[in-house]
Amino acid sequence: MSLVVYMASFLLALAAILLRRPRRTPRSPLSIATRATAFIAAVCFFWSAPVTLAAVNHATGIPNVGAPLTYGSISALSCSLIILLIHWKGGPQEQIRRMTRLVVAVYGTLILAIVVLFSLADAHTERLTDLDTYYANTPFMREMITLYLMGHLASTIVLSAVCLKWARDEVTGLLRLGLRLILVGLLLDALGFTVAKVTAVVARWMGYDLDFLSTTVAPPAAALGALVYSAGFVLPRLASAAAAERQSLATYRALRPLWSAVKDVATAPPVAEPTWWQLWWQLPSSRVYLLEANIRDALLQLTAYIDQRVGRTAFEAAVERGEQRAEARVAAEKAMIIDGIRRASGKGDGPADPPEKFRVTIDLVELAHAVDRLREAASAPDQVKARRRQVSDTDVRS
Incomplete structure (x- = not known):
C-alpha cells in the first residue's frame, strides 16, 4: 500500500513543480493556490503511508503520533481545495480574502481540535493501517476520527455542489473537461475513501467488522481520486500557461531581427542573456x-x-x-x-x-x-x- 501512496505523492509533487511560475512574472493568487494544493496533497499522501507513519512514531517515541499528523494534513488538503475553488471562481478581491480567511479559520480550528483530542486519548498500541477502526470506540480517539472524516466529507460535498453547478452553466473546452475530472475525482474520494471509512467506523460502533473497507478500499481510492481531481484543477491552468508560452515563443522569434540590428550598438553586456546550451530548458x-x-x-x-x-x-x-x-x-x-x-x-x-x-x-x-x-x-x-x-x-x- 505504501508504494501506491508514495506514487500518488510523487505525481502530485511533480505537478507542483511543473506549475512553477517564471521568477520575473507577477505573483498570481490562483497560481499560488494551485501549487499549494498540489504540494499539500503530496505531503498528505506522504505522511499517510504506513512506512512513513512507522518512521515518525519511532523517531518521536510516541505511538500513533503520525495519526494527528496525517489527519491534520488531510484537513489542510480539504481547506486548500476549497480555497483553490474560491480563487478559481474569482470575484471581488475583498470577497475572496474574506471567504479565504473564513475557510482557514474553520479548518484551522478543526486541526487544533484533532491535536488536542489525540493528546487526551489513550492510544498506546501502534496501528499503522487500521487505526480508524481499531480505536473507533476509544474515548477522544473516536471524536478525533469523526471530526477529520466529517471535515473531509464537508469539503467534498461543497466542492461537488459548486462544480456541478458550474458544469451546468455554459462552460466549454478544457474548463468543462476540468470540471468533469474534478467531479469524477471527488466521487472516487467521497465513495471510495470517506464513505468507506465512515462505514467501517460505524460498523465497529455497532459491533461488526468491516475493516477491509478502511484498510484495503479507502487508500487506493483516495490516491486515485486525488490524482483525478488534481488533474481537473491543473489542466485548464496548464492549457492557458501553454498558450501564453506559445505566444511568448512567437514574440521571441519576432524580436530576434531587432536584437540583431541593435546588439552591436550596446556597450554594456547583455542582461543575463542565456547561452545556446541553456535555451533548451528556459521557458x-x-x-x-x-x-x-x-x-x-x-x-x-x-x-x-x-x-x-x-x-x-x-x-x-x-x-x-x-x-x-x-x-x-x-x-x-x-x-x-x-x-x-x-x-x-x-x-x-x-x-x-x-x-x-x-x-x-x-x-x-x-x-x-x-x-x-x-x-x-x-x-x-x-x-x-x-x-x-x-x-x-x-x-x-x-
Whole structure:
C-alpha cells in the first residue's frame, strides 16, 4: 500500500513543480493556490503511508503520533481545495480574502481540535493501517476520527455542489473537461475513501467488522481520486500557461531581427542573456523578458544617434496622410529609431540632432517588423545584382 501512496505523492509533487511560475512574472493568487494544493496533497499522501507513519512514531517515541499528523494534513488538503475553488471562481478581491480567511479559520480550528483530542486519548498500541477502526470506540480517539472524516466529507460535498453547478452553466473546452475530472475525482474520494471509512467506523460502533473497507478500499481510492481531481484543477491552468508560452515563443522569434540590428550598438553586456546550451530548458517567457531588457538597453544607447528632425518629418507626413496624432507619434518614433540604427552602423548622412530626452514607448514587436521589412528591402537590390552576375557568368561560359 505504501508504494501506491508514495506514487500518488510523487505525481502530485511533480505537478507542483511543473506549475512553477517564471521568477520575473507577477505573483498570481490562483497560481499560488494551485501549487499549494498540489504540494499539500503530496505531503498528505506522504505522511499517510504506513512506512512513513512507522518512521515518525519511532523517531518521536510516541505511538500513533503520525495519526494527528496525517489527519491534520488531510484537513489542510480539504481547506486548500476549497480555497483553490474560491480563487478559481474569482470575484471581488475583498470577497475572496474574506471567504479565504473564513475557510482557514474553520479548518484551522478543526486541526487544533484533532491535536488536542489525540493528546487526551489513550492510544498506546501502534496501528499503522487500521487505526480508524481499531480505536473507533476509544474515548477522544473516536471524536478525533469523526471530526477529520466529517471535515473531509464537508469539503467534498461543497466542492461537488459548486462544480456541478458550474458544469451546468455554459462552460466549454478544457474548463468543462476540468470540471468533469474534478467531479469524477471527488466521487472516487467521497465513495471510495470517506464513505468507506465512515462505514467501517460505524460498523465497529455497532459491533461488526468491516475493516477491509478502511484498510484495503479507502487508500487506493483516495490516491486515485486525488490524482483525478488534481488533474481537473491543473489542466485548464496548464492549457492557458501553454498558450501564453506559445505566444511568448512567437514574440521571441519576432524580436530576434531587432536584437540583431541593435546588439552591436550596446556597450554594456547583455542582461543575463542565456547561452545556446541553456535555451533548451528556459521557458519562452523568460527568454522574452531577457531579450526585451537587452533591446531596451541598446535602444537607450542609441540616443546619441537619434535625429529629431527625422521624427518631425515622419510626424508631419503621417498627419498629412490622415493618421491620428497618436499614430503619427508612433510613426515618428519608429522612423527616428530606424534612422538611429542606420547612423550607429555608419550608414547615416551628416550629424544627428538628438533630442534632450528620448524614451522608447513603441511596441518592440511592431518595431522589429519594421526593421525586418527595411532589411528585406535593402537586401533586394543586392539579390537582383547577384542574380544578374550569375546570368552573366552563365552567358560567358556558354
